[in-house]
Amino acid sequence: MSQMTYEEILGRLIGFDTVSAYSNKALIEFVADYLAGFDISCNIAPNDEGTKADLIATIGPMVEGGIVLSGHTDVVPVEGQDWHTDPFKMIKKKGKLYGRGACDMKGFIAVALSLVPEFLARDLKIPLHLVFSYDEEVGCLGAPALIARMCKDVPMPQAAIIGEPSSMKLVNAHKGVALFETTVTGRLGHSSQTHMGVNAISFAAACIHYLGEIAEELKTSGAIDERFEPPHSTISPGTIEGGTALNIIAEECKFVWDCRSISGGDGDFALRKLEEYCAATLIPKMREIAPEADIVTETKVSAPPLETSDDNPAEALVRQLTGQNQAGVVSFAAEAGLFQEAGVPSVICGPGSIDQAHRPDEYVALSQLKECEAFLLKLADWAVG
Numbered sequence: 366m367s368q369m370t371y372e373e374i375l376g377r378l379i380g381f382d383t384v385s386a387y388s389n390k391a392l393i394e395f396v397a398d399y400l401a402g403f404d405i406s407c408n409i410a411p412n413d414e415g416t417k418a419d420l421i422a423t424i425g426p427m428v429e430g431g432i433v434l435s436g437h438t439d440v441v442p443v444e445g446q447d448w449h450t451d452p453f454k455m456i457k458k459k460g461k462l463y464g465r466g467a468c469d470m471k472g473f474i475a476v477a478l479s480l481v482p483e484f485l486a487r488d489l490k491i492p493l494h495l496v497f498s499y500d501e502e503v504g505c506l507g508a509p510a511l512i513a514r515m516c517k518d519v520p521m522p523q524a525a526i527i528g529e530p531s532s533m534k535l536v537n538a539h540k541g542v543a544l545f546e547t548t549v550t551g552r553l554g555h556s557s558q559t560h561m562g563v564n565a566i567s568f569a570a571a572c573i574h575y576l577g578e579i580a581e582e583l584k585t586s587g588a589i590d591e592r593f594e595p596p597h598s599t600i601s602p603g604t605i606e607g608g609t610a611l612n613i614i615a616e617e618c619k620f621v622w623d624c625r626s627i628s629g630g631d632g633d634f635a636l637r638k639l640e641e642y643c644a645a646t647l648i649p650k651m652r653e654i655a656p657e658a659d660i661v662t663e664t665k666v667s668a669p670p671l672e673t674s675d676d677n678p679a680e681a682l683v684r685q686l687t688g689q690n691q692a693g694v695v696s697f698a699a700e701a702g703l704f705q706e707a708g709v710p711s712v713i714c715g716p717g718s719i720d721q722a723h724r725p726d727e728y729v730a731l732s733q734l735k736e737c738e739a740f741l742l743k744l745a746d747w748a749v750g
Contacts, residue, residue: 367402368482371734372462374399375475376455378438379464385439385503392438393418396478396497403481408518412507417499419511423519424481425489425748432682432744433494433515433525433709435700436474437501437508440466446725461728468717468729473528476716476737484745491748494519501700504544504666508700512707524679525704526744528715530722530729533736535683535692536713540593540625541670542698543632547572547639547662549607552655553616562614563655566607568647569618572639572660573602576622579638588628592694598631600624621665625696629669636662669702671711679710686743687714695719714740 369377381392390411397407400422408421419438425431443452443465450456452465462472477495484493496515500507515522529536549569554562580600589596600622607618624632643660651658673692674680680692692712697719701711716733 369399369479371475371479371738372457372731374478375462375467375472378471378475379455379466380453382453383439383466384442385500386442388416389438389499390416390418393420393497396420399478400481403485405481408514410510410514412499417507419499419507420495420497421511421515421519422495423492424484424495425492427520428492429520429523431492431494431520431522432748433496433522433704434477434741435496435498435525435527435704436470436477437498437700438471438474439499439502440469441502441723443725448725450726452727460731462731463726463728465727467727468530469719469722469727470529470715470717472717472729472734473715473737476734476741477528480738480741480745483742487745487749489745489748490750493745493748494522498700504542505668505698505700505703506666508703512703516707522709524682525701525709525711526679526683527699527701527704527711527713528737529695529699529713530715530717530719531693531695531713532718533714533716533733533740535680535687535689536695537671537677537680537692538590538592538673538694539671539699539701539713540598540627540696541629541632541702542623542625542666542668543636543664544621544623544666545636545662546619546621546665547660549618550657550659551614551616551651552658554614556612556614559614561654563651563658564614565618566615568651568660569605569607569620571647572643573620575642576600576602576635576639579635583631583635587631590627590694593627593696598624598626598628600635625698626670629672632667636664668698669706671699671701671705671713674710677710677712679712682747683712683714686740686747
């Protein structure tokens with residue numbers, strides 16, 4: 366496969382429907398074939414089911430101190446969105462490239478891949494590691510195994526640049542996320558005999574009300590960082606389902622909720638507080654009628670925040686290459702916190718705006734891709750020296 370422009374590559378990447386519910390293997394195979402055309406081998410590993418895969422490829426010497434260029438290959442669904450074009454066919458219009466994943470975050474991957482010949486043409490003293498994941502959009506599920514393998518198979522990098530859409534601005538902190546599912550089990554009965562049953566919906570409502578109290582505690586007494594909007598950790602119930610009929614006491618109710626945290630321990634704090642409340646207040650009351658009644662909360666997703674550090678080589682490098690003297694924050698979760706947790710200093714810096722991500726008619730401006738290209742070429746020149 367010959368060299369391609371980032372516009373051509375992005376068109377190909379958008380053409381792969383890599384919504385998180387589906388496989389991304391065709392996209393990974395395309396990337397591997399493209400890199401093989403430049404005699405670059407890829408370290409590819411599947412998920413447990415064999416339906417998805419991630420990729421690590423190194424350009425330059427296999428030595429410590431390399432720079433990770435990281436991106437996720439999955440995208441969010443398009444169902445229920447009013448697209449004016451086919452979301453999986455890239456459209457160019459008035460200086461913008463439209464398609465699902467154009468800015469979040471296939472644009473960054475496309476620019477990095479298009480520059481492979483430029484990277485190879487330089488006598489890199491510091492390697493550049495392309496690290497592409499799956500299942501980021503459903504809670505950064507694929508990144509932990511990928512990062513662990515990278516740290517095992519690749520000499521320890523000195524920094525990771527995660528190309529999430531930040532309008533090419535330096536970002537040195539993001540919130541973490543923990544997603545929980547709470548299942549309330551009661552006892553069914555006829556709705557006219559509420560004294561003989563335990564209504565799971567009612568007790569789920571009590572749990573949700575108490576989560577609101579925990580959220581208020583995080584707001585007033587928890588970690589505060591005025592750079593975020595809002596500047597505190599948050600709790601939000603997302604979906605709820607329960608009951609079978611109007612005249613039947615609900616035997617089961619499930620709801621999911623998340624904690625978006627500034628501090629890495631806020632999700633655990635919220636879970637512990639809810640479990641203590643359920644054990645001390647709600648469950649004893651339920652079991653007065655139904656000994657089998659219970660409330661169980663399961664952690665479905667947990668991704669740490671990216672926390673600001675006084676000594677972050679990744680931030681220092683991006684400042685040096687871009688001339689930016691300020692760093693911002695983002696409230697969404699990303700894989701940068703996982704790289705940091707693994708000992709790889711990390712930042713976010715990528716093309717496109719989060720304002721366009723996850724929306725119908727998602728796009729990335731060509732000017733943003735051009736700015737990303739210039740940045741990565743500066744990085745390559747730095748890696749020579």
